[in-house]
Amino acid sequence: MGLRGACARRHPDYGCPIAMISLFDTKTPLEPLKGAIAAAIANVLEDGRFILGPEVTAFEAEFAAACGSAESVGVANGTDALELALRGVGVGPGDEVVVPSFTFYATAEAVPPTGATPVFCDVDPDTGCITAETVKAVLTPKTKAVVAVDLFGNVAPVPQIEALGVPVVEDAAQAAGATLCDQPAGSLGLASSFSFFPSKNLGAFGDGGAVVTSDPEVAQHVRTLRFHGSKDKKTFDFIGRRNAARFYDDAGIAEHVTPMVAVDGANPAWHLFVVKHPRAEELIAPLREAGVEARGYYRSPVHKQPAMSEWGSGIELPGTDELAKTNLAIPISPVLEAGQAAQVVEALGNAISALP
């Protein structure tokens, strides 16, 4: 029987077909929902309101409730959501916004369009998230907000960062469905931003995003700022991803590599399953040969990007540098089976033993 979500390849030695375990499987989880999705799309076509129509309004209410927050405002994508959230909490020209460098580029990219300056802080290389200590090290009187990224589906320690007396905007693009001390990701700061990019925990058929907040003034501000809406369809797959992460634990992954550590109190919704190994990049090719897709994330962290040189040059972020070199994302999806997880772990073990 073929593996779901896998593409057929030839084993280099034997010429027999082997299955590739892909990093993401955005198609199989949708199979059981196809009927409902087609009906919902038909409703939208019939209704004819394609931007900010009743479907978006209904989604906003459901998503706000799922995030344990009063309001959600649908926007075009996660990058717009972050920029609008920052502007919504009052960030503007002359302000500084603290951001991690070990994150997707969009986190920092969202800051300059507000007129503010990104100030990079380090991450804890075990959790991938910023901490109160790394933020404190770069706070100045000009700091207007801190962007706490819930990296790979982990949840940043937002309450501890807020205790420093600075508003936090949570970049929860990768963490729909995660919790910190039983509070949903996205409900922890003054406002939060989500992406519904197809490979995210809650993926749309295209781009989508939302700003979530319980502050009515921020919500109102963001509603007036938004210029694009999006119609979204969704697949809740949080529990499935957690199961997949458990399969890796059961298969003994920690004997070969170091998995990311949950922030204290967090129940992550692993958007990516990331492990660490000092020679991570060298494992990618042998894993591919064994039929396992793997990828390193943010190898060149944001503060080292040419476009950020004005704000990023000459700063030392050792946790970020360590994680940028050692991280390796391995397959995770709601349909990853225990047998596939074991196959990935075995391939990892083999690839590591074969390193010269």
Ligand SMILES: Cc1ncc(COP(=O)(O)O)c(C=O)c1O
């Ligand atoms: C942490 C983080 N922030 C922001 C974004 C931007 O989201 P989008 O691609 O929907 O603009 C992403 C998406 O990749 C992300 O991972």
